[in-house]
Amino acid sequence: MTVVTRVAPSPTGDPHVGTAYVSLFNWAWAKRNGGRFILRIEDTDRARSRPEHEVQILEALAWLGIVPDESPAVGGPYAPYRQSERGALYAEHAQRLLASGRAYRCFCTSERLAALREEQKAAKADLGYDGLCRALDPAEAERRAASEEHVVRLAVDKAGTTRFIDLLRGEIVIENRTVDDQVLLKSDGMPTYHMANVVDDHLMGVTIIMRAEEWIPSVPKHVMLYDAFGWTPPTFAHVPLLRNADKSKISKRKNPTSLLWYREQGYLPEALLNFLALQGWRPDGDVELFDVDTFVERFEPSRISTGGPVFDLTKLDWVNGEKIRALAPGELARRLVSGGFAAGWTEERLLAVLPLFRERLVRLSDFADQARYLREAVEPCLDDLLPKIKKEDPGVVAAALAEAADLLEARAGQADEPREEALRALAASRGLKVGSLFMGLRVAVTGRGASPPLLPSIDLVGAAESARRVRELAARLVPAC
Template sequence: MSEKSAVRVRFCPSPTGSPHVGLARTALFNWAFARHHGGTFVFRIEDTDAARDSQESYETLLEVMDWLGFSWDEGPEIGGPHAPYRQSERFDVYADVARRLLEAGRAYRCYCSQEELDERNERARKEARTPGYDGHCRELRAEQVAAYEAEGRRPVVRLRMPDRAIAFDDLVRGEITFQPEHVPDYVLVRGNGHPLYTLVNPVDDALMEITHVLRGEDLLSSTPRQIALYEALGEIGIGDGTPPRFGHLPYVMGQGNKKLSKRDPESNLLGYRDRGFLPEGLLNYLALLGWAIAEDRDIFSMDEMVAAFDIARVNPNPARFDLKKAEAINATHLRALSVDELAERMVPYLQRAGILGEDVTEEQRRLLGAAAPLVQERMGTLGEAVEMVGFLLVDDRAFTRDPADTAKLLATDDGRAVVQAAHDALAALSTWDTASIEEALRTALIDGLGLKPRNAFGPVRVAVTGRRVSPPLFESLELLGRESSLARLEDAGRA
């Protein structure tokens, strides 16, 4: 079997809170790696923390994955040969593995209380020794176990770590070595029998035949522990004892060179969807947080990324999230859409704002299609369609204007004089098209009133579109139609 057909990666988020951009970047690199190698992208849910996990967050994860276009080959909703893919449904598997590790002597029960652990760690620090579990319960005698049991202590299960250095070749960072004093025996199962991340992820990786683990740099310190566990699992017949290849992706940094956290506003994935980022635009930017398709190129499609993706070219240094650059890249992708596709993608945002109903009429679609090329170069996100083209689609009785723009340009004697002159000039037109509208307004406002174009057309723009920023004025008036245009100008004259 070739390496390309053998590649199996997994993306295993926890359903807690709102998905963040760092999560999406990890999913993207795994997905691109799998697709580049013709491999399998496994989507697995890490929901073993009942206190923090929620069904709502789980459903949001599925929704976001679908919005971003990450089709998975195995996982929730579609199943696969290693189902189930929610860890909360696999507790029997983990309990069986823990039992077998104990029977094989690769794990042991530890009865130390938290107070005892803290005390010994404090002593180690005072004696300039490396703190960490000291193996106190590794070789307990039967009478010691009986005494602890009589006290009612509930033991945790710890993995017996090898007394040697653990080294591995990180796909992003190169050769990394951990000395044994820095990787003490660690807990696999809590005293209440609940399995921890340190057990469940390597077990699932082994059972699901994962070949490559691409994950955040914050999990680097857990890698030697997991390598030791893979070896132990091989000894009890789970996998062959060979760990997957690891690649630890760089931190995504926010403002002030601090790691971007879930609490940072710019980290919220749902916020980008709600603002109207294109999935392909956001993913293009996220790909640049640690990787580049070429030194002199920032814009590319996901197909191009898949074709070019090389994990060895991921930069291990932290990447800074730049919202302005993300917006600029998204705007470039938006401008590359066809007019018809842009019009169609604007619909959900106009519906959410109450401008369009559930059933969009043919006339509304015609207006959207005609307006799309007028606003495409002016928009950065789909959400801006509400302000850019909403004025064309609302009933005159529901039409509103921006209060600040109204106060500045309309609620003055000069503003009212401009819109009155514009109304009179347009009312006299026998032909309602862009050229006729432009000629009539220029004659009445620039030649007739002696105004500069900015002063002439600003009040008219606010009067009919509601804002100082809008699609081109003359084309907007043509699309809006004679009746609505004149009605709004008449109304603005009374502002």
């Protein structure tokens, strides 16, 4: 049987990292098995759904390289893939349920429902619909339905238990008395998630549902629906929820959750993917870095671990640094330019300076700041310099810097070693520690106490300009009277 997976995000906000996480698994599993991966938009909440968010979701997943075989954008044999456009289908299926007595119309107002909930809370009773309208005569309900606002609810048999197999956890048994008479069709005619996902997953031929574990408690409703329709449920695999540091479900208040943010920060898509895959899965005992093809080749849903992983950016940073260093120089240059991280730079010029920066970049966005001194004179950070030379005489340092400036100009174009030797000799002749001289030059030329290697930096800046910056700093160390 062809493997068919899906992801069903709601277009109610920025594209979410959790969507990427679940999509990755679903996409990879379909791909590994030569199956189909469907992206379905769950936009049945008319108040919160926005078309622009749908576009962003598609774009963010495309950025990651996760391309659905079927989606609102490319269509497919089971179109439409937007639930708001599938209303007739849900109405028709609700009708079937109504006819077989597995669902009923409910005319209760939201006010009554709210009051009911308060009562139940106060009495510490189980929460849920009390079934008032379930007692209505069906013919009578049908009559009222023509003119009165109402919803359609699932008629849950409260006796016994519902059991199902979760691929990661084994059998899960839930008492039916805890299952609510869930609303299937809202008063605006839109289906709820429960109704829509069951109907769509069945109609679209989905064979395995991989989604977040927050859905486990509602699986019985879904199982009952499959049963009411006479359908066989797909396999269920509930993946753990990504967590904040305090273990609560990941949230934008405590973590960056927008995929747009990761792109803007200069995380490589392959790094984010690798990192996300690591949250619950790894190919082999010790291997942590792998490319997406390897992931697709080896991914096995049943081996996803069940503990909720705390989302930790420091590990992502490490993965990103590794992936950056694994990039061919030309490719890194391309990414910097196309991602907008190197404004004013051409790929060709970038190629010449990248050897100095590639092992210093954690995020692509680090480049602009680290390389600023190549394009303009950066205000020297004296706080970086002064502590390093506090044992030296400022006048001596200034004089040595001035001399070094001359030397650098005179020896422009020379190889690194002879110039370095000359600088060392210069420091020695002035009674300076080599490090003090170099630090002075570094702060003068790059503005910072931490920078790429000095001589190559000077070559890139240009000997004349470098010398100018050095003289300027020297003058500052000993102000002329």
